Amino acid sequence: MFATCFRTFRVSNKFGTLARYESTLVIAEHNNESLLPITCNAISAAKKIGGDITVLVAGTKCDLVAQAVSKANGVSKVLVAENDAFKGFLPEALTSLIVATQNEHKFTHIIAGATAFSKSLLPRVAAKLDVSPVSDIIGVKAPDTFIRTIYAGNAIQTLKSKDKIKVVSVRGTSFEPVPLEGGSAKCESAPAGDYKMNLVEFIKQELTKSDRPELTSAKVVVSGGRGMKSGDNFKLLYTLADKFNAAVGASRAAVDAGFVPNDLQVGQTGKIVAPDLYIAVGISGAIQHLAGMKDSKTIVAINKDPEAPIFQVADYGLVADLFKAVPELTEKL
Ligand SMILES: Cc1cc2nc3c(=O)[nH]c(=O)nc-3n(C[C@H](O)[C@H](O)[C@H](O)COP(=O)(O)OP(=O)(O)OC[C@H]3O[C@@H](n4cnc5c(N)ncnc54)[C@H](O)[C@@H]3O)c2cc1C
Secondary structure (H helix, E strand, C coil), X not given: CCCCCCCCCEEECCCCCEEECCEEEEECCECCCCECCHHHHHHHHHHHHCCEEEEEEEECCCHHHHHXXXXXXXXXXXXXXXXXXXXXXXXXXXXXHHHHHHHHHCCXXXXXXXXXXXXXXHHHHHHHHCCCEEEEEEXXXXXXXXXXXXXXXXXXXXXXXXXXXEEEEECHHXXXXXXXXXXCCEEEECCCCCCCCCCCCCCCXXXXXXXXXXXXXXXXXXXXXXXXXXXXXXXXXXXXXXXXXXXXXXXXXXXXXXXCCHHHEECCCCECCCXXXXXXXXXXXXXXXXXXXXXXXXXXXXXXXXXXXXXXXXXXXEECCHHHHHHHHHHHC
């Protein structure tokens, strides 16, 4: 029934059907020193798919990361690839490694968090394997059937992939991260090869440094929109955010107006967040913004327009001038 290159035995899985034994390769996202939390969300999605989970850690000196992820709950093996070719995590070099790893191990699924990293990597991998990538899933119905949003989050699609290898990216906010404890996976070397390529060369990267929590993993996010009127006025939000150890986000209008840098953008073309508390200040609530934050557990909106669409998704709404309400709120906290 199935291609002979795959493991041929079948087992009952948790979806109650007989299926080929699943085996997933999770691509770890990291900075050579520490594992990025999104990898734990991707492992969680892999657990929902079922079967063995192998994590690929590729970098330059990434042994500490491999050790950390080997303790992740549910991981059975860690493949480590250290090579100068992986400096800067260039997708061109990593694609060759992943294809070589796939050829050797014959996974049924290859998955990663839906981030800028995987957006440049997984489509290449899928193309090389001649399969269609399935992007930004929010749920797993069966090993071949995934749930994802379409039309900026206005419709939910259930998608069945007939490809023999599923290449999938995972929306972090939809899968509880697995803890980095309780596991004791063995670490092995990934397939060796000449992964150096002449197409591109990594020169340098400049990263924004911030003491604040990372936007996509913060428990509280305070976001400002065009209603903030200027970048200087965002100081009001930083002061409020300090009370909660919150991350600061923004609407695209605030970013486009130059109030704040674009890595703060929340929404369809920005970051997807689902914190415990999301405070939207001077944001109207356009669907493209809602697409990035409507899964937040509690939403608070401060807007002077009682008709603003943000109030339709808000759990608590304050119709007020933000320049009065935000300092008052900050003072009372
Ligand atoms: C393809 C596409 C992708 C997009 N992607 C994104 C995205 O990722 N993220 C995103 O955010 N947008 C995105 N947009 C843009 C989106 O459509 C909206 O234009 C944008 O979200 C509006 O931002 P805003 O709410 O800050 O501004 P506005 O819609 O102008 O709203 C400003 C709000 O501030 C309120 N306000 C003004 N002054 C005060 C005051 N003193 N006190 C209290 N309230 C006040 C107003 O009542 C108003 O509701 C996208 C659009 C397109 C077409």
